[in-house]
Amino acid sequence: MYNKGTIIPGLVIFVLLVTFPIWFNAFSTASTVPKIELPPGGEKECVASATEMRAKHMVLLNEWRDDVLRSGNKTAVTVGGKEYRRGLQTACMQCHTNKDKFCDSCHTYTSVNVYCWDCHLTPDVAAAKKEKH
Amino acid sequence: MKYAFSFLAVIALILIAWLGSQIPGMPYLFGVALPYLAMIIFLGGCVYKVVQWAKSPVPFPIQTTCGQGKSLDFIKHNRLEAPSTNGEVVARMFLEVVTFRSLFRNTKSEIHEGPYITYESSKWLWCFALIFHYSFFSIVVRHLRLFLDPVPAWIGWWEFVDGLFEVGAPTWYISDVGLVVGCLLLFSRRLITRHVRYISLVNDYFPLVLIFAVAVTGILMRFFLRADIDIVNIKQLTVGLVTLSPVIGAKIGAIFYIHVFLVCVLIAYFPFSKLMHFAGVFLSPTRNLRNDSRAVRHINPWNPKILPHSYAGYEDEFREFMVNADIPVEKELTPSKDE
Numbered sequence A: 001m002y003n004k005g006t007i008i009p010g011l012v013i014f015v016l017l018v019t020f021p022i023w024f025n026a027f028s029t030a031s032t033v034p035k036i037e038l039p040p041g042g043e044k045e046c047v048a049s050a051t052e053m054r055a056k057h058m059v060l061l062n063e064w065r066d067d068v069l070r071s072g073n074k075t076a077v078t079v080g081g082k083e084y085r086r087g088l089q090t091a092c093m094q095c096h097t098n099k100d101k102f103c104d105s106c107h108t109y110t111s112v113n114v115y116c117w118d119c120h121l122t123p124d125v126a127a128a129k130k131e132k133h
Numbered sequence B: 001m002k003y004a005f006s007f008l009a010v011i012a013l014i015l016i017a018w019l020g021s022q023i024p025g026m027p028y029l030f031g032v033a034l035p036y037l038a039m040i041i042f043l044g045g046c047v048y049k050v051v052q053w054a055k056s057p058v059p060f061p062i063q064t065t066c067g068q069g070k071s072l073d074f075i076k077h078n079r080l081e082a083p084s085t086n087g088e089v090v091a092r093m094f095l096e097v098v099t100f101r102s103l104f105r106n107t108k109s110e111i112h113e114g115p116y117i118t119y120e121s122s123k124w125l126w127c128f129a130l131i132f133h134y135s136f137f138s139i140v141v142r143h144l145r146l147f148l149d150p151v152p153a154w155i156g157w158w159e160f161v162d163g164l165f166e167v168g169a170p171t172w173y174i175s176d177v178g179l180v181v182g183c184l185l186l187f188s189r190r191l192i193t194r195h196v197r198y199i200s201l202v203n204d205y206f207p208l209v210l211i212f213a214v215a216v217t218g219i220l221m222r223f224f225l226r227a228d229i230d231i232v233n234i235k236q237l238t239v240g241l242v243t244l245s246p247v248i249g250a251k252i253g254a255i256f257y258i259h260v261f262l263v264c265v266l267i268a269y270f271p272f273s274k275l276m277h278f279a280g281v282f283l284s285p286t287r288n289l290r291n292d293s294r295a296v297r298h299i300n301p302w303n304p305k306i307l308p309h310s311y312a313g314y315e316d317e318f319r320e321f322m323v324n325a326d327i328p329v330e331k332e333l334t335p336s337k338d339e
């Protein structure tokens, strides 16, 4: 083999780069798999089955946003006999009141950056604002 | 025919993964065994290829240059185009890898009436290649979020920039569009340009179609076929893969296995395909040699070892026989002492 001095370090760097996730995980403390807090209000059902929500809640939110803001379809959603106004703050966050322990426990684990909260208010912030006025 | 075959092969692969992953127990084949196998083939194959290349001697200094080589002091040396030191070679190689300068020089030649020939600059290939490769790279980096736990902050920044347009939920990424468009452009280039179509083979079309299918299944999974695509569950599998303790928890939709199976085929095929140009670019003697053939002698490594033999040495060796045969010699035989 010619040019051993560059070929071998080059190959070592290549193999280390490709297997980077193995080293990274071996030398870092794994975060615990998200343990979400179910609605503290005691509700038992979500707007759809739990499996469906886990997989599709962002699609659903997107559809609702279009429904409400573009088609003007503001029909309420009924879950477990109770009516909720179609919306992020007006439905989801009424039951899932703790964003940090619910939404974010999954999102942090999977590095999802939910920018909705740039404008929408989490229940905590909304409550704090109400007190001020 | 050549492109039809590539499409048929990819459709067959999709069907295998789709139907196969529905058989009980088979998810472990498609989600665990094949990814490991493909990764081993990829690493082993790439190392094998590079070692094989490194064993081939370079008989001549064949660097391609496109500028004034180093010469007399008053002649301006083009350091990037005709590098004469290792540092300059590294700089040239870096720009080649990062900006594809040699594709930038692509020209189109045409014969006009006369007949005379014209050359004109043609940047399409360069442009398509940039779109394609950078999108691919960005997607691979973003996929690290599935394999690293905890996810480092810089991956979040990368996702932010790539998803800057904030269209839809989950967000569309610029690189998703880039990869699909890049594949389509590179594929149409092979179909539309007549002389490129003439020299294109199945092993040019197949990787393009395969990568296109990987991208399309990924996009379908993220935006359209979300049934049973719970990323938390999938991440437990993918982190399991890299911590060597994989488990499949809840059921995962077939589109995931199709995506992963196509990726497995891609990376197992990688070392034996033209895709190896990712390593080949570093081992091209036309680019990685110094342009110093007038200052340093390039010795062909396969030359037999022939030592120089001067006339004086020749005479020393055969003087006795020469004297016997009456051939004139420059130095007479020294009479031995005991005579």
Ligand code: HEM
Binding pocket: B136, B139, B140, B142, B143, B146, B170, B173, B175, B176, B179, B214, B215, B216, B217, B218, B219, B221, B222, B223, B231, B234, B238, B256, B259, B260, B263, B266
């Ligand atoms: C050559 C390598 C690969 C390419 C080009 C590729 C391409 C893509 C593309 C274009 C997407 C669409 C969404 C996005 O850009 O994030 C995607 C999504 C996805 N890919 Fe890949 N992929 C590759 C390898 C893998 C591997 C090895 C896995 C796991 C074992 C994987 C799992 C996934 C998953 C789970 C999604 C859905 C992500 C989501 O819903 O947010 N991919 N892929």
